[in-house]
Amino acid sequence: MADPPPEKKVRGERSDEDNIDRLSALPDCVLLHILSSFKTKDAAATSILSRRWRNLFISLPDIHLSICMDNDASDRDRLFSDFIDFSNRVFRQRNNAPIRKIRLFVKHFVERYCLAFESWLLSAAAAISLSSIQELEISVLINETTMPFLISIPPEFLSCKTLVSLSLNLGADWIVPDSVSLPTLKFLNLSEFKLVDEDCFVRFLRGCPLLEELMLHLRPFYDERESGEGIEVEVLDISNPSLKKLILCWHEKVELEFTIIVKSNNLEYLLCFLEGQHKVTIDAPKITSLDIVGRVLEVNIIQDLMSLDTAGVQSDFLYYITTESDLFLRGWHAFKFMSGLQNLKSLSLSEKILKALYFSQRGLPTFKNLIKLELIPFYCHDFPRMCIWKVLSSLFESSPNLEVLIFQEVFKNYFGEDEELDSVFPEALPLTFIEHLKEIEFKNFDGEEHEFKLVEYFLKNAKTLKRMTIAKEPWNSVPECRDRILSFKKCSEDCQVVFKKKMDWIKCPQLRKALNLSV
Template sequence: MADPPEKRVQRTPDGDSIDRLSALSDCVLLHILSLLKTKEAAATSILSTRWRNLFVSLPDIDLCFCVDDDASDRDRLFYQFTHFSNRVIEQRNTAPIRKIRLRVQHFVERYRLGFESLLIPAAAAISTYNVEQLHISVAMDTATEKFSIRFPPGIFSSETIVSLSLSLDVGWNVPDFVWLPNLKYLFLRRFTLVDEDSIQRFLQGCPLLEHLILTVQPFSYESESQESIEVEVLHISSPLLKGLVLCWNEKVELEFTIVVKSENLESLVCFLQGQHKVTIDAPNLKSLNVDGHVLEVHIVQSLVSIDKAVVRAEFLHNVTNLGDLFLRVQHAFEFISGLQNVKSLNLSENILKALYFSQPALPTFRNLIKLELEPVYCPSFPRSWILQVLSNLFESSPNLEVLIFSEVFKNYFGEDEQFGSVFPQAFPLTFIEHLKVIDMSNFKGEEHEFKLVEYFLKNGKSLKKIALEREGWKSVPEYCNRILSFKKCSEDCQIVFRKKWDYITCPQLRQLMNLSP
């Protein structure tokens, strides 16, 4: 090992040598060391005997095992990692610990015992040092045969833990007893559901939980005893839960019902893969995002307070027969009807396709102020059918003020030669007159886009702004000049040529993405 560098000594005017760095208070030194990871902070101990063991007093313990250079040496390095990690936790002084973060990459089964031995002092530290945050991540390089690890009971029994994050490629079981009375943030990533009650059993031990992120792995269909695992209903219920994100990492083939119930739930995001049913009993929900493949989304109580909904769910995925089609479109219609109090609505054409086959009269969205449309081009689904659904939707939105197109492709409303003639049908004048803002993203400068902008400017009596987004407006000044030459019905209407990604203000990130300054 190389000799440690010489101390840099500053001399006073009188010629005295003073080590001013070592003269700093423990509080200042700890603040400096807190900017480093635990291993890096420990490495600074060679600089001075003054803070040789100061790193073990840091409020945050951040331990990471990630070796990409020499895979053949990982076993030795993992042993050193566990030895160092145990020393950091076990040689702790009386200083409190705010957060423990433990991350292991390249995990294999032969590391299991060493990792479990590291969890034991971590669990002891939770109760001894009043730990508030615990983050554990285990990742394997390749898909191998699954195996499980055991957690000490102390991991799930703490009066002080406020935030718990478990992101595990390996299997683990929710213990029979969970008691985290002050837990507010729970993140379970890559979670493998092994029985119907495990999640709800976990939640029952977290009475103050406010935010839950749950990402589910494909099911383990057989337990160690080779008995079949049956899950019919996944219950997610917690009285104070405010935010819930529920998604599948991959397609979960097993069909089951997801029941979400909370009187205080304000935000719900569902991204599902597979044939599932979702039941929502959350009367105070303000934000809803449903994506992926679902059979049914049932809203139990009216969502009177909902502000925003994003619907990208595909209700017609793998339709088998006409009877199945009838049920799917009925579910889609009932779901959209449950959103009639929404103020901001984002719809993809997946839901519009299902609405075409349902009854033509949509509910009236009297509170709807903002509507964003996301096209999904499908050659087998006639654009005239989409046009019909859009016309019904516009007629059912009497107070709409903001209309956003994420993209307008060439035959968005019909065949090319019919594009201009279908505008009055798609956007009746009685509808256009109330619009205040038109926003078109991904403006490519094609003829149909110019015609659509001209139509809005010519007939929009109340228009305040038309925003057109693309990268590189300066390179096509003729586009701007042509649009500015269009006749405006509203003299107050402002035409905004917005550069794509303008919302990104960080100079370093803009440079990384090759964006203009």
């Protein structure tokens, strides 16, 4: 006997199979993996979907808490109180579930939140002491109109045996304890950090024997809203034998004059973004990349940097000159610093230091390994710009193996007035130097007459040139500019002229490098 035909499903009618909660049937490890893609608050919101995982979010190994209140919100105090209550619940109800990472972000923080916030810090510290936490990131953005105040940091935050990465951006004052013990810490980011005494940072580093990467952003030692004077600092000592990468920068209001000592036998990358009248001493024999930006009195290199491969120098050695003897002394400091960079292969050089080199009245050393040179202009009405090309000429003659030359920008009178360029170019850009270039790039081409003449000069005389890149925004609107360049006679038949869209909204080379943009 034949089987009866299967019953047809009526449209809109749900079968028993459709009512099965397959998601809740998944094991906890899978559900936790899914919930880990959410912030803690959003993961908690999913608990209404099923009783099966109502409190599952509390066991997430990564805790991500954030609140960004409207600065003008009338109920912001209630919102912050509810946020702290929820955050404390996350820690109290974990039942010793392991924690891998804690992230906290608070915006528009004011002093009256301190008591509630410190209660959360205590809850977090208690959880940290019972867990093998690896990453801790706390960012509290203070309202600019708020008077300076102090936040008490529980000692457990700075005495954790398992912590690998620590990032603190508190905006408020906090005191480094006498004893710091972070034996496994490798990555440290201290933003808006204020030196409350000269030895506090030394104490911090002393407790981080395996530290490899450090980013330190200092706040002013005093605040315009405070009464009284700030602390006195003579030396900022950043010495750690395991340190491999250091980024040191601070607010322009940190104007005190003091010495910065950077010492590490394993340091590979150093970026100093400084403001004020500071002296920098570098003792790092294995360093491969160095960037010095801002205003300094002098930069001293303790020993020959044989391993140095790349350097960016945008230091203003001539900042706050008071006497003629001081002018020539600063020029000598600039020359001495540049002499310590003879082994590098790639150099980004600001016009600021070129001015100091002009007053040093000394011939530059030979950069025998230098292959790539980028020139970064800085327009200044108080300095005769025609003197710049004299220093450039000396630099080009001191770089016999240079292959790549990059102009970040060429000002109208970079080499003098337009009518003088035909006679200036051969002296500022000697043929013996140009003949060996393989690549030339103009990052910000504005279509001025002096730029066309410079492009033409290079194309006409560079015998080994393989590529010239010219960036402008936009090329399609000025086809006559492109056609004019293509009409120039080329000495090298193999030279390729490339026109590309410029990206000049981010001009800082260090920032472009950090964002993986073309530099």
